[in-house]
Amino acid sequence: MRALVSWAIVRLGHLRWFAAAGRWLMPLDRRLIRLTDGRLSVTGWRTAPPTLLLTTRGRRSGQLRERPLLYxxxxxxxxxxxxxxxxxxxxxxxxxxxxxxxxxxxVDGETTGVRAVLLEGSERDRVWPLLLRVWPAYRDYDARSGRSLRIFRLEPVRSAGR
Structure with a gap:
């Protein structure tokens, strides 16, 4: 059953109405990931595309912002x-x-500090197929958006004591 749900979600991801619904489901997804330590997401169970919860500081407000993202x-x-x-x-x-x-x-209930690197050029080209394997609809989103999608590499920050 889980595999069927995952397959259906990946197939539906290409459709415009699914993308529109996804924007509205983000607040629910954020809560579900937090409550289940990452075991569940709106996209399904662990067999669904892998999801992390990214927390950034708002560039204008200074407030913490959480966003579930496929990775x-x-x-x-x-x-x-x-x-x-x-x-x-x-x-x-x-x-x-x-x-x-x-x-x-x-990720899976474990919180880690990260440093973000915007990928460009050949490095961006190298990771693009990795992202498409996780969510093939990114190709459609790229074409539909009319912009170059920003791709980030989130590198774990190692503390000095480790």
Missing amino acids: ARDGDAYVVVGSNWGQARHPGWSANLLAVAAGTIT
């Missing part, structure tokens, strides 16, 4: 894309990371 692993780092469901504008969290390249991520 791909790249070594010990996490790669995320600012698709904004294919809208013409970049998502706010990506502008927050451009202003302050630091935040935290919560």
Whole structure:
């Protein structure tokens, strides 16, 4: 059943109405991830596309902002894309990371500090297929948005004592 749900979500991800619904489900997803320590998400169970909870500081407000995001692993780092469901504008969290390249991520109930690096050129091209394996609809969002989607590598910050 879980595999069927995951398959359906990935297939539906390409459709405009699904992207519109996804924007409205974000607050629910944030709560569900937090309450279940990452075991559940609106996108399904652990077999669904991997989801992390990114916390950034608002570039204007200074307030903490949480956003569930799909991710791909790249070594010990996490790669995320600012698709904004294919809208013409970049998502706010990506502008927050451009202003302050630091935040935290919560994956499977574990919270880790990260340093964000905006990927460009060949490095961006290298990770794009990793993201498409996680969520093939990113290709549609890229075409629909009319902009270059921001891709970030979130590198865990190691404390001096470790």
